[in-house]
Amino acid sequence: MIRLAPALMLLLSFATATLYASEPQALDVNITTHLGDQQSFVDGDRISFLLSLDNDAYVYLFYRDAESNLLQLLPNERMPDHFFNAGLFMPVPSAQQPFQFTVKPPYGDESIYAIASNNDALVFPGKPLANGLILLAGDLQQVIDDIRKKSKLLFGRAELRLTTLPAQ
Secondary structure: OOOOOHHHHHHHHHHHHHHHHOOOEEOOEEEEEOOOOOOEEEOOOEEOEEEEEOOOEEEEEEEEOOOOOEEEEEOOOOOOOOEEOOEEEEEEOOOOOOOOEEOOOOOEEEEEEEEEEOOOOOOOOEEEOOOOOEEEOOOHHHHHHHHHHOOOOEEEEEEEEEEEEOOO
């Protein structure tokens, strides 16, 4: 049996704790719509997203439209509080929120990204829009990497793909 001096044991314990502290705990995040996954929506449809988390977290919601524009949906000017308690199928936006997600051009293949973190104060470069959302300047991978780096305790993400179409 190898005996270590107490100071060396303390140093090894600290190094191990530091190693594990650098990686945030994985957070289970799921997002779908009120119609389920892989759905098509037409111009004028209102979409309600359903979010599930296995731990309390701050949720950042991003939308990539058919022309690859990246919008920050949450937090936004009209819904700055983006803390969600753990739970299943929480509506976003809730019935009490003053905004809705309505399908409009451009149409095509689109994606919603839900990224959850313990960090509530992340800001991404972009242009504020009249509807309270933000048109982001960076790409999605940069945003995800930034959230992951700044999430010391919790991090999780999910993607939902959907198709939007003009009205028939």
